[in-house]
Amino acid sequence: MSTQRTAGVPSETLKFVMVGHVDHGKSTLVGRLLHETGFIPDTKVEHVKKVCEDQGKGFEFAFLLDGLEEERDQGITIDVAQMFFKTDKRHYVVIDAPGHKEFLKNMISGASNADVAFLMIDAEEGIQEQTQRHAYLLSLLGIKQIAVVVNKMDLVGYSQQVFERTRDTYLQYLATIGVRPHSFIPISAYHGDNVVRKTDKMPWYTGRSILETLDHFESHDDRTKLPLRLPVQDVYKFDKRRIIAGRIEAGSVAVGDTLTFYPSGKSTRVKTIEKWNAETPARVYAGESTGLQMEEQIFVERGEIAALPSAPPQTGESFHANVFWMGSKHLQKGGKYLIKLATQEVEGTIEAIVKVINSSTLEEISSDAAEVAKNEVAEIIVSTRRPIAFDTFDAVPETGRFVIVHDHDVRGGGIILKKAEYLGANL
Amino acid sequence: MSSTDHLDKLENQSIFILREAYKKFKKLAMLWSIGKDSNVLLWLARKAFYGHCPIPLVHIDTSYKMPEMIQFRDHYAKEWGLNLIVGQNKQALAEGMNHTKGRIVCCTALKTNGLQQIMEQYDYKGLILGIRRDEESTRAKERYFSPRDKNFEWDFKDQPPELWDQFKTNFDENTHIRIHPLLHWTEVNIWEYIQRENIPVVPLYFSRNGKRYRSLGCAPCTNPVESEAKDVAGIIAELKATRTSERAGRAQDQEDTYAMQRLRAKGYM
Ligand SMILES: Nc1nc2c(ncn2[C@@H]2O[C@H](COP(=O)(O)OP(=O)(O)OP(=O)(O)O)[C@@H](O)[C@H]2O)c(=O)[nH]1
Numbered sequence: 149m150s151t152q153r154t155a156g157v158p159s160e161t162l163k164f165v166m167v168g169h170v171d172h173g174k175s176t177l178v179g180r181l182l183h184e185t186g187f188i189p190d191t192k193v194e195h196v197k198k199v200c201e202d203q204g205k206g207f208e209f210a211f212l213l214d215g216l217e218e219e220r221d222q223g224i225t226i227d228v229a230q231m232f233f234k235t236d237k238r239h240y241v242v243i244d245a246p247g248h249k250e251f252l253k254n255m256i257s258g259a260s261n262a263d264v265a266f267l268m269i270d271a272e273e274g275i276q277e278q279t280q281r282h283a284y285l286l287s288l289l290g291i292k293q294i295a296v297v298v299n300k301m302d303l304v305g306y307s308q309q310v311f312e313r314t315r316d317t318y319l320q321y322l323a324t325i326g327v328r329p330h331s332f333i334p335i336s337a338y339h340g341d342n343v344v345r346k347t348d349k350m351p352w353y354t355g356r357s358i359l360e361t362l363d364h365f366e367s368h369d370d371r372t373k374l375p376l377r378l379p380v381q382d383v384y385k386f387d388k389r390r391i392i393a394g395r396i397e398a399g400s401v402a403v404g405d406t407l408t409f410y411p412s413g414k415s416t417r418v419k420t421i422e423k424w425n426a427e428t429p430a431r432v433y434a435g436e437s438t439g440l441q442m443e444e445q446i447f448v449e450r451g452e453i454a455a456l457p458s459a460p461p462q463t464g465e466s467f468h469a470n471v472f473w474m475g476s477k478h479l480q481k482g483g484k485y486l487i488k489l490a491t492q493e494v495e496g497t498i499e500a501i502v503k504v505i506n507s508s509t510l511e512e513i514s515s516d517a518a519e520v521a522k523n524e525v526a527e528i529i530v531s532t533r534r535p536i537a538f539d540t541f542d543a544v545p546e547t548g549r550f551v552i553v554h555d556h557d558v559r560g561g562g563i564i565l566k567k568a569e570y571l572g573a574n575l
Numbered sequence: 576m577s578s579t580d581h582l583d584k585l586e587n588q589s590i591f592i593l594r595e596a597y598k599k600f601k602k603l604a605m606l607w608s609i610g611k612d613s614n615v616l617l618w619l620a621r622k623a624f625y626g627h628c629p630i631p632l633v634h635i636d637t638s639y640k641m642p643e644m645i646q647f648r649d650h651y652a653k654e655w656g657l658n659l660i661v662g663q664n665k666q667a668l669a670e671g672m673n674h675t676k677g678r679i680v681c682c683t684a685l686k687t688n689g690l691q692q693i694m695e696q697y698d699y700k701g702l703i704l705g706i707r708r709d710e711e712s713t714r715a716k717e718r719y720f721s722p723r724d725k726n727f728e729w730d731f732k733d734q735p736p737e738l739w740d741q742f743k744t745n746f747d748e749n750t751h752i753r754i755h756p757l758l759h760w761t762e763v764n765i766w767e768y769i770q771r772e773n774i775p776v777v778p779l780y781f782s783r784n785g786k787r788y789r790s791l792g793c794a795p796c797t798n799p800v801e802s803e804a805k806d807v808a809g810i811i812a813e814l815k816a817t818r819t820s821e822r823a824g825r826a827q828d829q830e831d832t833y834a835m836q837r838l839r840a841k842g843y844m
Pocket residue numbers: 168169170171172173174175176177208209210223224225226245246247248299300301302303335336337338339
């Protein structure tokens with residue numbers, strides 16, 4: 149039928165996020181990178197030139213990303229911009245996050261979509277509050293490949309000593325949160341040193357440029373090797389077929405497989421895998437939005453997670469989790485919130501706040517606390533109104549994380565550490 | 576191993592979003608501008624729902640659209656059995672609204688307000704649109720599920736978090752959500768997909784007498800670009816070599832530096 153593959157196009161995609169403290173040069177680096185690799189239209193460059201002239205300053209590469217009037221007036225990124233480019237090796241999605249603390253929820257939105265990260269430090273200003281916080285949040289989000297960029301080397305005379313001092317201090321911090329960085333790269337985003345071109349200003353540095361580092365990151369889309377997790381998104385009956393629709397979050401599924409739906413525990417075999425305007429495949433893999441017809445007409449609903457009975461998810465009514473809180477109203481012990489995990493939605497109660505930590509200094513603020521304030525991270529115990537299916541984040545990230553909704557908006561995110569077996573008198 | 580290529584990945588993500596929208600919004604519509612992006616969107620809906628499009632399509636007819644677009648719309652609405660709803664700001668037109676009153680004024684009256692009228696009439700709470708991040712700067716900052724307040728306004732300075740494909744599907748009575756399933760596609764991706772899937776498009780996209788339309792809108796405000804691209808393959812080759820923006824032929828974007836930001840903050844697509 150019509151599915152012919154497009155030749156000569158790399159199939160791999162890597163999403164990277166640019167994080168770090170406000171003004172350390174993230175957008176400038178992204179602008180530079182996209183410009184030098186030829187992915188910014190000339191018309192856009194002309195447009196930014198004019199804006200900078202009107203403001204009476206030199207060309208700001210950051211304005212290629214910071215397109216809002218408020219952003220340009222204040223020289224600050226407010227919300228994440230996502231742009232696209234590619235090398236011979238693969239497609240890239242670049243996610244330029246804001247560094248200002250006030251926009252942390254936007255940074256988290258951006259970073260939660262990334263596979264790998266660049267963490268930027270201004271060589272002159274050194275390590276700041278968000279330099280630390282962002283690293284910690286990346287580690288919580290499960291981003292393992294992080295390259296640290298020491299920027300504005302031009303302002304410190306391209307000094308090897310400054311670079312090494314920054315690197316050594318930061319390595320100590322990273323060690324405390326269990327992060328082993330991919331590399332440290334000295335650059336000047338403004339002048340383009342070590343971005344796409346290697347510079348002769350830092351002969352003491354023999355490592356990779358930013359672009360080379362990108363191609364060097366491993367693309368670790370190995371979700372297909374994990375046990376099957378297919379959260380039911382919907383059940384369709386537009387014609388004779390009754391199709392269970394959903395996206396495979398991990399593993400793969402084939403015609404003939406016996407599936408069990410959790411938490412209900414119902415089982416049946418896969419009769420067909422459905423597709424429109426394409427061949428119907430015998431097996432579908434993680435990342436694919438698919439639809440299955442089953443041999444028996446069992447009743448399943450949105451929320452259940454289909455898995456192979458040999459490798460099931462956990463089911464239960466309470467779990468331990470690490471959460472980061474983005475709401476301006478504090479997260480309350482005893483409070484009831486909407487929990488969304490894969491396609492499950494359930495009311496959850498915060499049974500305990502085991503400890504709260506300052507997400508930048510990692511200092512423990514309190515234990516057995518009553519609330520969690522904005523931008524803090526906490527270990528909590530959640531109980532749900534009815535049993536749900538889940539995994540620990542370590543085992544299957546896609547079904548081991550959840551968001552907390554309050555007053556219509558996502559206010560927090562969490563990763564599951566373990567099932568809570570017994571909650572004692574609290575319940 | 577998985578056999579998915581780049582276009583498959585884009586398609587899978589869009590289908591996931593369309594299915595979320597369909598499940599979570601009882602009062603849902605999809606904007607069909609008849610342009611290439613909304614045709615891809617419609618095609619993806621038919622993929623998501625196995626040959627069906629259970630979501631009504633809204634076309635805002637400014638009366639200044641090119642005739643080829645209207646012919647195309649009516650032809651495929653019939654052929655594919657679509658539930659088509661055409662909206663028009665009749666009052667503004669009766670009072671003589673046109674682009675000479677100011678392009679921004681005209682776009683707001685005929686497109687934004689035209690849409691607002693239909694949204695109110697049918698009480699839609701979710702509206703699916705085919706915008707893409709690579710079109711221009713404010714769209715690069717959009718969420719997949721993006722709220723608009725009761726005045727139709729977009730608070731781009733305070734957007735809700737969007738994590739791990741958990742979208743904003745809970746909202747106030749007075750607001751609605753814009754849903755953007757094509758946000759992660761580029762212009763080239765769109766054409767590559769049109770080629771792969773053989774999706775019909777309005778012939779105005781193809782070169783006639785050395786010119787073609789790169790983006791379709793109202794006749795007075797949309798200009799063709801110089802091009803020899805006579806078919807989809809030609810367009811893809813041309814785009815891969817080009818260094819100008821897609822919307823360079825759209826007058827409303829050029830009105831002043833932040834024209835598009837202002838339009839979009841007020842509810843423009
Ligand atoms: N001298 C020098 N200035 C730089 C360099 N990189 C960035 N800058 C300047 O630093 C300022 C801030 O740069 P941005 O790219 O906006 O910083 P940012 O990290 O994106 O800031 P937020 O997104 O608001 O957190 C701008 O005025 C840049 O021109 C550099 O390598 N050298």
